[in-house]
Amino acid sequence: MKGRSRASWTCWVITSVLASASLLVSMPHQPILAQGTDWSEPVLLSTKTYRPWFPDIAVDADGRIHVVYDTGDVPIGQSEVVPGVMYTVFQNGTWSEPNDLFLGATGNIFRPAIATDHLGYLHMVHSGVWYRQAPVTAARSAASWSKHVLDDGVTYMSDIAVDSRGTIHVAYEKWVFGDEPIVDRSGREIGLADIFYRRSNDGGRTWTPPLNLSRTTKVGSYRVQIKVDERDVIHVTWDEGWDRRSLWGEPREGMYIYSTDGGQTWSDPAVFSQPENTNAQIAAASDNKGGVLVVWRPTTVDRVFYSWSTDDGATWSDPQRIPGLYARSYNDTAFDAYDMGADSAGHIHLVAVGKSRLPESRGDRVPLGVYHLIWDGESWSEPEPIAVYMEDIGFPEYPKLAISEGNQLHVVWFVRDQQFGGEHYRIFYSHAESAAPHQTPAPTPTAVPTVTPTLTPVPPPTPTPFPTLDSATTGLPEGLYTENDEIGQLLLAASPVVVLIGMVAAVRLGWLRRLWSILVRRW
DSSP states (O other): OOOOOHHHHHHHHHHHHHHHHHHHHHSOSOOOSBOOTTSOOOEEOOOSOSOEEEEEEEEOTTOOEEEEEEEEEEEOSSSOEEEEEEEEEEETTEEOOOEEEEEOOTTOOOOOEEEEOTTSEEEEEETTTEEEEEEGGGTTOGGGOEEEEOOOSSEEEEEEEEOTTOOEEEEEEEEEOOSSOEEOTTSOEEOEEEEEEEEESSTTSSOOOOEESSOOTTSOEEEEEEEEOTTOOEEEEEEEEEOTTTOOEEEEEEEEEEESSTTSSOOOOEEEOTTTSOEEEEEEEEOSSSOEEEEEEESSSSOOEEEEESSTTSSOOOOEEOTTOEEOOTTTOSOOOOEEEEOTTSOEEEEEEEESSOOSSTTOOOOEEEEEEEEOSSOBOOOEEEEEEOTTTOEEEEEEEEEETTTEEEEEEEEESSSSSOSOOEEEEEEEEOSSOOOOOOOOOOOOOOOOOOSSOOOOOOOOOOOOOOTTSOOOOTTOOOHHHHHHHHHHHHHHHHHHHHHHHHHHHTHHHHHHHHHHHHO
């Protein structure tokens, strides 16, 4: 970030402290009513902003836990507030104070997503098509993040994953205009989003051309997720039927597509439209052994469904209900999402906001909770609450999951103060350990300094043998500027002073008079 004067910096600090204090006073200190026995007490991560939401989480090979989140307004002065991307990291047993990495203009929504690689870099996409990266050890510094624009046009949401070879995979949604114009109620011609894919094999320097994965110009595509399993199979899911930017259409079906060759070719999409062709919030995960699980919810039914494939997504089981988990009303929010990942035993963990039962009467208020479930390839575990909220405390949303060391589960989510909208949001984190075997991550290799490539290409030099140097020569090319030139210039500049000092000394000692008398007698 740009430097500030001491006075403005002092004002910024005072404003941040006062804002944090006002948030703590205005919101409950203990929002959690219940939690699972294996999950840690949720930790409040967002301490400096009013509207933090849509977090994401990643864990690097050295165990640092990285969290980024979108925020509606970052206090950066006495009265100035702007949206931005916030960052905090857990290392050495403590969470860092959240820091704003990037600031935007009023109305910006970033929706950041992050991933780490085995070389010690953190990768981020946000605002649909912005890609950034930074070393994991320096990610708190905004100046450490490089940036690159992946595409142009109207975009909204994106996701990112990195495979075992370090290839970066990005999926994002972008407006596409069909042959027949689509006009909304205001008379504006609009596009409808398709899902695009790009990858980089050289650490984000260059990217493959955008590839349209959905190719459905007459309906919108939304809520894209991309994951890479341990076999480097790429799994992409998205919702079909509704367009987020134009609000055109209605949720219809969930789509799943995969690639087994690093993103060069893709399968035909698997379409999940049951039970009522009103599906949304589809997510997928692999057990790293050929099993693939997809989960979704209909917008018209308060249940959560799943389908299971044992042959890498070639065929699928009939959709079934997940026992004991009930979906929240889709009228609450259209932006919630599910997330999944596999542990070292191949068990797939699902985190979802939902309810443990349906209400028994109109006045029966069933609290919303962040729940954790495990799929072992044959059956589901009982839903385990990570955090449960009554209506007067908050409304959880958008849980994201990261699994490290084979069995360490990390979850973040945000909580609204109202069912939809509101002013004071909060980001929470919780941790648990699964029964899967622990895996020690491979150490991050030591970074080797690389020379920045020259922007203007030059022809390769013609190799010539080195001449045998004469012992009396220096071996340096003629005219080469060296440290000796500095010494020579210094002596040359100082010579008049040396001569003047010598003359003064000679006069004081009578040498000049003696020399003059001798010259006169000889003359």
